[in-house]
Amino acid sequence: MGRLGPTEIILILVVIILLFGAKKLPDMARSLGKSARILKSEAKAMKSDDQQSAPADPPHAGTQDQQQPAPRTIQAAPGDVTSSRPVTEPTDTTKR
Numbered sequence: 001m002g003r004l005g006p007t008e009i010i011l012i013l014v015v016i017i018l019l020f021g022a023k024k025l026p027d028m029a030r031s032l033g034k035s036a037r038i039l040k041s042e043a044k045a046m047k048s049d050d051q052q053s054a055p056a057d058p059p060h061a062g063t064q065d066q067q068q069p070a071p072r073t074i075q076a077a078p079g080d081v082t083s084s085r086p087v088t089e090p091t092d093t094t095k096r
Helices: 006-020 024-053
Strands: 072-074 085-087
Touching: 006 024
Parallel strands: none
Antiparallel strands: 072 085
């Protein structure tokens, strides 16, 4: 596969405009950008969550039952506080 020249790029753009229409292209680009921002923020949150959750010392057997972890919060997008909600982690409540 060779490199794309200016005529091939123009032809591809014309086909895209004909397929989707000129009115839908800005909406599609906007939603694609929003999805990319959400993906980036989630990846950053996962990376920071991994760094915070990695303990420096291994936990002792007796102290693990006494500590309650703080509830985690999931956000849909950066700055979007209306859709954030606490997440309850499943607990093992079965009697042995």
